[in-house]
Amino acid sequence: MDHTIAAIATPYGEGGIGIIRISGEESKKILSEIFRPATEKPLVPRMLNYGHVHHPETGEILDEVLAVFMKGPGTYTAEDVAEIHCHGSIVALRRVLTLVLERGARLAEPGEFTKRAFLNGRLDLVQAEAVIDLVKARSDKGFDVAIHQLEGSLSREVSRIRDQLMDLLVQLTVNIDYPDEDIEEMTYDSLKKRLSQIGDEIENIVSTADTGRMIREGISVAIVGKPNVGKSSFMNALLRESRAIVTDIPGTTRDTIEEYLNIRGIPIKLTDTAGIRQTDDRIESIGIEKSKEAFNRADLILFILDGSQEISREDREIMELLQERKALVLINKEDLNQKITYQNVAEFLPGARILHTSTATGSGLQEVEAVLEDLVYGGEVKQTDSLLVSNVRQKDLLVRALSFIRDGGVQAEEGAALDFIEIDVKCGWELLGEIVGETVTDTIIEEVFARFCLGK
Numbered sequence: 001m002d003h004t005i006a007a008i009a010t011p012y013g014e015g016g017i018g019i020i021r022i023s024g025e026e027s028k029k030i031l032s033e034i035f036r037p038a039t040e041k042p043l044v045p046r047m048l049n050y051g052h053v054h055h056p057e058t059g060e061i062l063d064e065v066l067a068v069f070m071k072g073p074g075t076y077t078a079e080d081v082a083e084i085h086c087h088g089s090i091v092a093l094r095r096v097l098t099l100v101l102e103r104g105a106r107l108a109e110p111g112e113f114t115k116r117a118f119l120n121g122r123l124d125l126v127q128a129e130a131v132i133d134l135v136k137a138r139s140d141k142g143f144d145v146a147i148h149q150l151e152g153s154l155s156r157e158v159s160r161i162r163d164q165l166m167d168l169l170v171q172l173t174v175n176i177d178y179p180d181e182d183i184e185e186m187t188y189d190s191l192k193k194r195l196s197q198i199g200d201e202i203e204n205i206v207s208t209a210d211t212g213r214m215i216r217e218g219i220s221v222a223i224v225g226k227p228n229v230g231k232s233s234f235m236n237a238l239l240r241e242s243r244a245i246v247t248d249i250p251g252t253t254r255d256t257i258e259e260y261l262n263i264r265g266i267p268i269k270l271t272d273t274a275g276i277r278q279t280d281d282r283i284e285s286i287g288i289e290k291s292k293e294a295f296n297r298a299d300l301i302l303f304i305l306d307g308s309q310e311i312s313r314e315d316r317e318i319m320e321l322l323q324e325r326k327a328l329v330l331i332n333k334e335d336l337n338q339k340i341t342y343q344n345v346a347e348f349l350p351g352a353r354i355l356h357t358s359t360a361t362g363s364g365l366q367e368v369e370a371v372l373e374d375l376v377y378g379g380e381v382k383q384t385d386s387l388l389v390s391n392v393r394q395k396d397l398l399v400r401a402l403s404f405i406r407d408g409g410v411q412a413e414e415g416a417a418l419d420f421i422e423i424d425v426k427c428g429w430e431l432l433g434e435i436v437g438e439t440v441t442d443t444i445i446e447e448v449f450a451r452f453c454l455g456k
């Protein structure tokens, strides 16, 4: 049996309460040694018990707490679990944790509670990853996707496809090993059809990955434009409209400024660049380098023009850089006399979305939000929130599985030996197994759980 582990499960800092979590065979023993119920009655399992944590040898009282003991396997880790709800100061938590460790527990590694849930078969790997996403979710949508995954939506779909591959594999093996027996014969035609249909199903799941990534990590939008077109005003207007999640990096006017917004449930990282200009000023150059970097990393460039002025040489230079990029152009200051038309911009940037806005009156801002939302959902995948691939690991495995299945299809088309096709199907089946954690190596498990925070 593994060692009993313990950790502080709540964030550091002041709070109403802080929780110490203990998991493993020794949980009950440790809790009963250090917790003294106020009523002198024995600890009632699965109920919060009021009392004190005291040092078993000195009798010193460490904190006034609520404690609960839950017998496995009906717990988060599927092991015996104890929780001690202390006062939320780091002093109380450290004292109690130290005592728990002295009594025989070992400090848990990040993600170790969830890793145990996985190793004990209570969660598959997709579900374990969903736990990380839940803890780190920055938007309602990101949270919803994670909840669906925790509930098993992606795992079920992947398992269903794996079952089909296993059926196929069994049939192939029988045909290879017992070609003379009286069994349902596989034609290359039927094989090709089944592989093509399974390939399409995998492809469907893969197609949700970009949306999944954007919902989880947010999309990064760089705001560019020459000085005084209204970049900061626009950023502030959006910030007022949406709920800002974090305000990162204060920056200066010469630096880039980053803000996180939550627009229609999607996290958006806005980077206001200092303006892309040639300059001899060294400090300014750093700002401009950063702008170009932000520009290159962004999913979308939001280019702002001052509609009350003619398009200048500087505007044109920026538009040159935008030729190859996904861009949204705002012809701002719509409330003033307009010197730029939609057509003027469309001539330079035929592929861009162009909107008229005024950060002064707020007009056009709703449209900007709608375009950002469209960008994430790309139109057609909008209704499939419940089934989204949300990380690179899952996507990579799906893509690799898909290429084996497609290759199998080609082999069937060409009438290759069944053994070759069997190898493709088997590889596809194994790779899909890695997604849910059925055919997975220790290294991968280590990597997945290393992304967790302490106490989860």
Ligand code: GDP
Pocket (backbone or CB within 6 Å): 225, 226, 227, 228, 229, 230, 231, 232, 233, 234, 332, 333, 334, 335, 336, 357, 358, 359, 360, 361
């Ligand atoms: P930035 O240098 O691109 O960040 O531009 P600012 O946001 O600092 O705006 C420059 C000036 O234009 C400020 O005086 C703003 O009040 C003004 N401004 C920004 N947007 C609008 C707008 O939509 N209409 C009008 N009339 N003025 C605006």
